[in-house]
Amino acid sequence: MKIHHLNAGSMRPIGVPDGFVCHVLLIETDTGLVLVDTGLGLRDIADIGPRFGPSRFLMGLALEEAETAIRQVAALGFDPKDVRDIILTHFDADHTGGLADFPWANVHLTSQEHDAVLHPKSQLEKSRYLASQRDHNPILVPHTLSPGDKWREFSSTKELSEIAPGIVLIHIPGHTRGHAGVAVNTGEHWVLHIGDCFYHHGQVDGSGNVPLALRGMEQVVAADRGQVSANHERLSALWAARQPDLVMINTHDRQLLERARNIPA
Ligand SMILES: [Zn+2]
Numbered sequence: 001m002k003i004h005h006l007n008a009g010s011m012r013p014i015g016v017p018d019g020f021v022c023h024v025l026l027i028e029t030d031t032g033l034v035l036v037d038t039g040l041g042l043r044d045i046a047d048i049g050p051r052f053g054p055s056r057f058l059m060g061l062a063l064e065e066a067e068t069a070i071r072q073v074a075a076l077g078f079d080p081k082d083v084r085d086i087i088l089t090h091f092d093a094d095h096t097g098g099l100a101d102f103p104w105a106n107v108h109l110t111s112q113e114h115d116a117v118l119h120p121k122s123q124l125e126k127s128r129y130l131a132s133q134r135d136h137n138p139i140l141v142p143h144t145l146s147p148g149d150k151w152r153e154f155s156s157t158k159e160l161s162e163i164a165p166g167i168v169l170i171h172i173p174g175h176t177r178g179h180a181g182v183a184v185n186t187g188e189h190w191v192l193h194i195g196d197c198f199y200h201h202g203q204v205d206g207s208g209n210v211p212l213a214l215r216g217m218e219q220v221v222a223a224d225r226g227q228v229s230a231n232h233e234r235l236s237a238l239w240a241a242r243q244p245d246l247v248m249i250n251t252h253d254r255q256l257l258e259r260a261r262n263i264p265a
Contacts, residue, residue, distance in 0.1 A: 001166060001186055002028040004076060005249075005260045008039020008069045009094060012060035015213025019060070020252040022094055023260075024069055025193055026076070027184060029164040032084040035105075036182045036193050037251065038069050038098030050132045052093050059094075070101040085163045089195025089251065090176040091117045091129055092221075100136040107138045108160060110171050113178025114142035116223075124223065125177070145171045151183055152246075153238065172197055174227030175218075189245045191260065197231045201253050204236045 009022035022039030044051045045065050052061070065071060073080050083102050088109045089095060099107060109117075117134070120126045134140075143158050151157040156171040166185030173179055175196040182193045199218055202210040222228045239248060247263055249256045 001164065001184060003184060003186055003191055004028075005257055006039070006069060006072050007257060008037075008067055008072065008098060009044075010062040010064065010067060011094070011252075012062070013213065013217065014058055014060065016211050018254050020199075021254050021257050023193070023249055023251050023253075023257045024098075025182075025184065025191065026069070026073060026078075027164075027167070031164065033073065033078060033082045034163055034167070035069060035083055035086045035098075035102070036184070037089055037095040037195070038086060038102070039067070040094065041068050041098035041101045042070065043100050044068075044093075044097040051097060051130065053127070053130055055093075068101065069098040085160075087160065087163075087167070087169065087182050088113070088180070089182065089193065090179045091133070092176070092196070093128075093130055093133055095195070095251065096133045099133065099138050103136050103138065105139070106141045108141045108143060108163070108169065110169065110178040110180050111142040111144045112171065112173065113176060113180065114140060116177040122223070124221070128176075128221070143169055145169065152243075153234070154181070172231060174222060174224050174231045176223045179223075189247055189263070192246060192248045194235060194248060194250045196251055197228075197235060198250055199252050201250075201255055203232055204239045204248075206236070206240075 004026040006024040007021040008024040011020040024039045025036035027034040086105045086107045117129045145156045145158045147156050149157045151168045154170045158169050160167045168183040170181040172181050184191045200210045
């Protein structure tokens with residue numbers, strides 16, 4: 001499978017000098033196109049207020065139409081209608097904004113995230129899952145992951161073979177209840193999209209230099225801070241192991257996006 005690494009939403013949150021990207025995967029499979037997350041979409045560009053809530057004032061959103069996934073899919077010469085499946089790491093607005101641009105697509109997520117979106121429990125969940133992100137009635141496909149199914153050191157995984165063999169959904173809670181990583185086998189290597197399990201490469205590669213504002217933001221929006229810390233430790237160990245066939249990326253780190261783009265497909 002060939003993977004295109006897209007930035008579907010530049011941001012400059014207060015106190016984060018490098019800014020944020022929204023790293024979205026566009027995967028070419030034998031039967032169609034798959035997106036991992038969507039970044040921001042055309043409805044966000046048109047009217048961001050109801051789509052993002054008050055956090056838009058902190059996030060410094062660029063809101064460039066050319067960055068939306070649907071415009072980039074078309075610019076690459078594909079028919080957006082061929083995007084048949086979208087796999088979400090989680091349902092925060094900066095990951096789901098483009099869903100409404102692909103209303104025909106099946107939207108895959110963990111059953112835990114599906115439950116959190118439809119039945120929010122905490123005040124944080126009630127405020128983060130905005131109804132405007134799903135008022136186009138997306139086709140949600142929740143997946144129950146089996147604790148016994150392992151992918152590398154992760155348990156609670158499921159190969160989404162109904163989309164394509166070699167795409168694995170991995171439940172990694174912490175940022176949200178049902179947060180997931182998505183591993184994709186290109187044939188040459190695996191790309192592990194770890195979503196918002198960490199924001200900055202310095203949180204896992206030992207290089208430090210993590211902006212304080214970013215650490216604070218991560219804590220404020222965490223569903224479970226203990227799990228977030230545990231995920232940092234676990235992903236730091238995975239990073240340190242330097243598995244030669246593994247490329248780890250997250251959503252918002254610009255350096256990791258550039259690094260992934262420079263790896264031959
Ligand atoms: Zn995010």
